[in-house]
Structure formats: structure tokens, C-alpha cells
Amino acid sequence: MGRFLVLVIVVVLAVWLIRRALSGSASRGKQPSPPPQGDGELVTCAHCGVHLPRSEARPSGEALYCSEEHARLGPGEPK
Numbered sequence: 702m703g704r705f706l707v708l709v710i711v712v713v714l715a716v717w718l719i720r721r722a723l724s725g726s727a728s729r730g731k732q733p734s735p736p737p738q739g740d741g742e743l744v745t746c747a748h749c750g751v752h753l754p755r756s757e758a759r760p761s762g763e764a765l766y767c768s769e770e771h772a773r774l775g776p777g778e779p780k
């Protein structure tokens with residue numbers, strides 16, 4: 702009976718450790734709140750390089766611009 706009890710404890714312990722390891726590795730990536738969309742995040746104007754909040758940026762193609770003017774002019778040469 703003693704051996705059986707030890708076996709049960711070992712199995713329970715092993716299952717617990719495996720489940721803990723699996724859940725730990727699965728949630729280690731991005732458990733905290735997802736990155737904020739919009740407010741707070743700064744983006745760079747592809748034309749003049751000015752930094753502005755993403756919510757105020759003008760997307761054009763794959764690039765972001767600070768104004769309609771720069772969106773129209775397109776990516777500028779880095780100075």
C-alpha cells in the first residue's frame with residue numbers, strides 16, 4: 702500500500718509539473734495586456750521624420766505621414 706501511495710504521489714506531481722511547464726511556456730509570450738492601439742504610440746513621418754501619435758498620422762501605402770501634404774509628397778530623403 703505504501704508503494705502504491707508513493708506511485709500516486711509521483712504521478713500527480715509529474716502531471717502537475719508538466720501542466721505547469723506547459724501553461725508557463727504558453728503564457729510567457731504575451732500575457733500582459735496587448736500593445737495599445739492608437740494613443741501613446743509614436744510614429745515617424747516618412748517625409749520629414751517628425752514624431753507624432755499614430756492616431757494623428759496619415760497612412761499612405763505602407764508609410765505614415767504627419768500631414769496630407771507630406772502624404773502627397775511621399776517619402777523624403779533623409780537629411
Ligand SMILES: [Zn+2]
Binds near residue numbers: 746747748751766768
Ligand atoms: Zn512630415
